[in-house]
Amino acid sequence: MNKKAIITSALPYANGEIHLGHVASTYLPADVTTRFLKLNGVEAYYVCASDDFGTPILIQSEKEGKTPAEYVAHWNKRDYEDFSAFNIEFDYFYKTSSPENIAFVQDVFTKLNDAGHIYEKEIIQFYCNNDKKFLPDRYVKGMCPYCKAEDQYSDLCESCGRVPDEITDPKCSLCGQPPTKEKSKHYFFKLKNFGDSLGKWLDENEHLQKDVKKYVQNWIKSGLIDWDITRDISWGVPIPLEDTKGKVFYGWFDNHLAYISTAIKFLNDKGIDGKEFWNSADIYHFIGKDIVYHHFLFLPAMRLGLDSEYKLPDYIPTRGHLTLESKKISKSRNWYIGLKEFLGYYPADYLRYYLVAINPYSQDDLNFDWNDFATRINSELIGNLGNFVNRALGFTKKAFDGEVPEPESFDDKDSETEQKIKDLAADVGSLMEQNHLDRALKKIMEFSSYFNQYFQHKEPWKKGPGTASCVFLSVNAVRSLAIAIFPFIPESAQKIWQQLALDGNVSELEWNEMSVLGISSGHILGEASPLFAKVEESEIEKYKKQLEPSEEK
């Protein structure tokens, strides 16, 4: 395992609140992975930033009568607060509009330009004579030429999902006037040049998911198209060339560069050579499947265009989208649950547990279902794990006054049980390393379940022979569980740690410590109390009702 790592997750676009879908596919898996790496002694840093530029933000800030800078500052702060409440622990959360990123983007552009990967081309753009501005992407609305739906954006029809070549009956989305067509000079990145080297990189990188690779390689085979990297708006990274007034870089040119610029800024501030660290670390970019194109083509192509001055990613864990009660999440139809809202109902660990448990390491969509949530929390988190912790510690309290007894000689069952503890770190660890967080979590639950059986089988409450060994091993298993479960549900892990009356924080331990019998006889436990409260059906029904779509479409 590389002892250095930089972890990023897709940047939250600074124009709305974080919802369950965001955290499920990217932020939570990234956070769990980072915590795991840190326990393994990896110098791992999880960096992220708000994605501040672009047309939708500009339009929305204009509507709200704010400057775009004010507008994104608000969302940057709010997103960070929401993430923190969910125990997504960034080492650094910055923004794409930072001076460091702007300078970095301009530098990258200059280098790509010098290397001959950029060219200028005149294109025809919509222009509004009334508002005196060019109208890229979402500034133009009209009728979808395919399904004839009215009032659709020029870059995407939400009704049929297609991308119109040219929208019918175009109107400026600001004033409603029909725009005219004007020439505008844009810069293009020669993505075409990188087909072969991208293909080679994809072939050689063994960590990338096979299905995603295949998908991207098909795109490459069908021929890449050069990429328009500029826009005629005012809110973005300025182009470092003469005669480019009123133009900025397109958001997808600058935002992923913030992975690098933010990491380097953070590391340099810490007194570490950021660039050197970047190039010697394992690089992880956690993303949702909607931005595969950008992360498997644009991002690596740009780095290749700089002769890999900054290392290409080693891992791009790509996960599917979250559906809600089997329907697509949609803010405009009120079919979504905000992260902040959810955390008002249940502890962060409930959601962390559930979202990891249902989330495979693949592009498959996953579904949030309120009833399923209640069942899994009640039966798995509480009935299995919470119950074992509570009965093991509670019993020790009752029968031995909280003092861990001296074990007797182990019988076969005890030895088998001890072996379970010794195998745990490797069993769970190998799954974690392969990014199978859901399976790793399941493995931990199996471990807990095994101990429920063991405890039952030994019947220590009858105080027969073997009682002391059973209690001794069970208490140690609780300690192992606390360490193993920490990356997933850190607050609860720490609670267990306190009930065990062990020093320090779980986060400071080594991963392999979970396979050691770290509690000796004579150790005095702390107070034992239930870790979790049940999810009540009546509550669930209430939250379900709040989901009723405000307006059917």
Place this chain on the structure above:
RNA sequence: AGCGGGGUGGGGAAGUCAGGUCAUCCCGGCGGGCUCAUAACCCGCAAAUCAGUAGUUCAAAUCUACUCCCCGCUACCA
């Protein structure tokens, strides 16, 4: 249309890459047990010709071909 992913007991999933030791896990149902534990926990039972058809093989949920369904993506959408 192209590409990708699926169809496994009542519900939800794993297993398919490396064929046999595979039909597993969770929920639900039924019956029993325990009382340390949040009506939690433990044991047992019922229930699947692993979408269909044909093939390869001593052996197929797993490989091949075809068919029928479902879902996703398709580039400037952040």
